[in-house]
Amino acid sequence: MSVEAREARQPWILLSPALTAVALLLFVPLLFIVVYSFWLRTATGADEVGFFLDNWQEALTDAFYRDILLNTLKIAAITTLVCALMGYPAAYFIARSKGNKAILLLLLMLPFWISYIIRTMSWINILGVSGALNTALLSVGVIDEPIQMLYNETTVILGLVHFLLPFMVLNVFVSLDGIDTNLEDAANSLGATRWQAFTNVTLPLSLPGLAAGGLLCFVLGAGTYITPLVLGGPTDAMFANLVFEAIITQLNWPLGSALSLMLLVVLGALVLIYNRYLGMAQLMKGLG
């Protein structure tokens, strides 16, 4: 074998364990889900093997699934917007701070050390009728009776922002940290105010990071299941909850498979659009 041929094979040999893992742990299970989506659930809960389009027809034509999907996308979009508005100043502050950057980044990572479910449930102790906030307001006489703050769409968004904000901050931080601060100084020396330098120089250059953070927040938010379950009211379910119900409560794995693929396609399309215009490199930087 020639040296060139050996060199050409080398990356594939090195990549083969990772590719095997991805194939076995991602694509093969995904294939199973695709196959399952064409089966049927019988009255006893057993599956009927075959090629039936019933689940797809139901998932695609039933207004119930469309409405919940749109509501899910709406909640994910609001969450992403709030994360961007809250995350950008925080990321800017960290990126421009001198000396204590590492400590600030460590503080940002701290919530990841606690289970996501525990973090979500902590809001019950904060916002509950006998939670910290109501207790404080009652004790200072601002209110006479506890306010009902939990179990609505706002608390779902609050829980999601709590979960996703670090992802946004990290992505924006990576982007801001890579911008040469001399550019702002140059803009200032050419007569731009600090605000103009920010809006005309820093902000445009940091947009890829903002977009990467936005994509991550949106995709993770739209696929969430725990937050609406813990912090939502009776009508605050999101699309992932429908998948859970189809598979677990109704034992309808075929319909659950079709629904999960539907969500995958919608979110996958968003990732593709992002990749088309911004490329995945920025996302990798943020994740790294």
Place this chain on the structure above:
Amino acid sequence: MTKKMDNTTRYERLRERYMNGDLDRRSFLGLIGAAGLAYGVQTPFAKYANAQTVAQVRFDGWGGVVSEALRENAFDPFTKETGIDVVDGTFGGGDEYLSRVKASQEGEYNIAHLSGVFDYARYHNLGLSTVLNEDNIPNLQYVIPKLVDVFRNVTDGKLSCVPYDYGTTGLAYNRKHISDEEMQEKGARILIDEAHKGKIAGWSDWRTRMWYAALQTGQNPNNIEDVDAAWEAVRAHRDLSLKYWGSGAELMSLLAEEEIHVTEGWSGRIYALQEQGHDIGYMDPPNGFGWQECMFVIKGSPMEACEELLNFMLAPETSIAVAEGQNYPPALDPNKVDLGDKIPTLPAFDPTGKLDGLTFADPAYWNGNEQEWSKTFGRVQKGY
């Protein structure tokens, strides 16, 4: 005694050791890989291994005080006596557990603490039942005959389980806000009473919702004739509710924290709240939801070891101790066994042993409607 744990706990501990730096990355990945390989190689052959000497039986139950009572009073003494380990796992509901069993290899799950005859029938219809050798379970003689017969009717006179306890899903209310008189007057309709809007909750279980909707619309829960009216009642309850709860722990938390004033609730859990000093009332309305739980042996399990464990669990001293721990009356017949002082005070307890005062779900009726109603409830629950 060393506490037995399932694989999830084992992996979590391994991960914790790694995260703490007690284990280098190479060893951690090696152990995970070895465990995965062992599991992949072993699992398909587990059913053959069951024919060999049995060292372990897996039990799955409802967690919380129920699991603690079983561990302390049944499993640990059983292991001490027989040398067979009982590994216990938990689930949040029968539907969730059924999905896990469906996805498992035969023999992976052995004994489940199932609720309701309808669950027993579902497992049987999915081909997951076994036939118990009742000669190996002599303590079955102490069980209330009515509880045994309903299971026999499902499985052609044979048994795939032993009845273990019973209880009710009645109305639980905070006495600070709702008086006993108001409860007596309104009964099940209090769950759709505008006066308590935002302070009502309910279990996110379609059967319970439809059962209570039947009571609220004056119908027989085992023969709902005006189904539309029942769904309207479910919707009315949804619109007045703060939240659907999904587990016993959540039910207790909502009541204890006073997030809600009234909900339906599981008798044993409400008794536990009362024992903790909360002023929570409990009332079974006429035709309230009665249920019986059983220890179901799943197809592919080591039968003799399971039968030995079931017999041990049914022994009066074990069964009474577990019942006192979990606050649900045991399936033991009070005419045959002295049940002590505490059990007669538990909610739903029937001193006659005939259980005539409780209404149980008709498995044929409820399972016949399961596919349609569970799906419809999924929609109604979300505002449709």
